[in-house]
Amino acid sequence: MTASGIVRKIDRVGRIVIPSEIRKTLSISSGNSMEIIVNKDQIILSKYADSCLFCGSGKKVRTFQGKKICERCRKKLSMI
Numbered sequence: 001m002t003a004s005g006i007v008r009k010i011d012r013v014g015r016i017v018i019p020s021e022i023r024k025t026l027s028i029s030s031g032n033s034m035e036i037i038v039n040k041d042q043i044i045l046s047k048y049a050d051s052c053l054f055c056g057s058g059k060k061v062r063t064f065q066g067k068k069i070c071e072r073c074r075k076k077l078s079m080i
């Protein structure tokens with residue numbers, strides 16, 4: 001993890017703006033879903049993907065070590 005050195009204030013309703021340079025670097029666009037992960041006293045924002053990391057399918061997707069993998073790709077991986 002790398003500290004960006006950027007500090008932002010939370011507004012009255014709990015919102016915070018992710019700086020445009022970080023959104024651009026991580027290819028985060030308006031309308032993308034973000035997953036909120038709480039780890040002790042830290043809040044981690046992660047780009048949420050509900051489709052397979054390898055093929056992009058949304059069918060029978062499960063999470064393995066934080067990554068989404070569909071049933072078809074899981075079967076392919078089990079053959080390696």
Ligand SMILES: [Zn+2]
Binds near residue numbers: 053054070072073
């Ligand atoms: Zn897949």
